[in-house]
Amino acid sequence: MKEIIFVGRSNVGKSTLIRALTGKKVPVGKLPGVTRKPLHLLTRIFKLPICLVSDI
Numbered sequence: 001m002k003e004i005i006f007v008g009r010s011n012v013g014k015s016t017l018i019r020a021l022t023g024k025k026v027p028v029g030k031l032p033g034v035t036r037k038p039l040h041l042l043t044r045i046f047k048l049p050i051c052l053v054s055d056i
Helices: 014-022
Strands: 002-006 039-045 048-054
Touching: 002 014, 014 039, 014 048
Parallel strands: 002 048
Antiparallel strands: 039 048
């Protein structure tokens, strides 16, 4: 399985991008640094199994 890792500063839209790619609900907040634990989301993109990882 392929893994895509999203890395970036706080509040730049990593979780919003994952939500847009998958259509799944991903918790987001208005304040920087509100993610409490890393996000691992299993999904399919172009029928391929993918693991999306954010805020590691």
